[in-house]
Amino acid sequence: MxxxxxxxxxxxxxxxxxxxxxxxxxxxxxxxxxxxxxxxxxxxxxxxxxxxxxTDKAHLFEAVFRDRQERLAEDVAAAAMRHDRPWPRLDAALDAYLEGTVTDAAHRSLLQQAPAALGAERCRELDEQMGLPALQSLLDGLNDAEELSVEPGPMLTRLIFSALCEAAMTAGAAPDPSEARHTAAEALHALLAGLRHHPPATRPRNSARRPSPGERP
Incomplete structure (x- = not known):
């Protein structure tokens, strides 16, 4: 060297x-x-x-926050890629994000301090830089598989990401963060289930159509 x-x-x-x-x-x-x-x-x-x-303490905190969020992003990506199908990938990613931000006491503390240390707007910028592209990719995968009922545009991605961040912050501030994490995960999965595309049921080929009232059998 x-x-x-x-x-x-x-x-x-x-x-x-x-x-x-x-x-x-x-x-x-x-x-x-x-x-x-x-x-x-x-x-x-x-x-x-x-x-x-x-340059100063705020710059140092931002570097720490970014470093920890990048590590979390790697864990989230690894959890998602353990699955072959788009929906299990998204579910695993959400669970891994909540696990990393809520269960880890040190990460939870940094996340809660970030708005005061960096300002709410800067925190939002950092979160979106590191979180939005990954979430958009997962939603695009669902859309490509025709498993999403709406177009996964920027608005939908931001709304889902905002809900995820709010769930992490709320659960992290709860008296029992671990229990709150499970509740938050259930709520997020339920919300996302409403976006799932379900193909229309098909009538079996050998089933006979029932005559309508007044119609001759």
Missing amino acids: TVKGRRAEYKELTRSAVLDAAAALFADQGFTATTIDDVAQAARVSKGTVYYHF
Whole structure:
């Protein structure tokens, strides 16, 4: 490995160490109470090193939030791809998203702090950057299989994604997040079932038509 390659690898390892330390601190003691000095000490680097990678604490929190959401997206994609059919893929993706955002206490804490740390609009932008394309792909798969009763345009995708995010936030804030997650999953699956296309029932070929009133048999 060249000197340049070793330096790049060291920078990446240092950045990852800072992200992991910050994620633990933000989840444990909160964004407001955590200082850059705390992060530097936990990551065993200098304060200047933290600032080399991140301009301020908000920038650091955004990087942590994005990193954790990207990891979650990978888990969601893996859960979906364990299934061959479009509907089981969508169901598995929704369950995996709720599992990752609600059951994981650290991730749940970061998700709840994000609006105050980054602003609601920035949180929405990040969620849509990482979540909408994947959801759109799943809905397109349903449409291609002719299993969706409506066209999966941007509006439908945003509405479903908004419902998913709201379910995660509401369940995460519940006294019993695990129980609330199951309730949220049931509600989401029920809502999506209403979008499922059911082919019309066909009359058996050998069935006789019943005569209408007044009609001669």
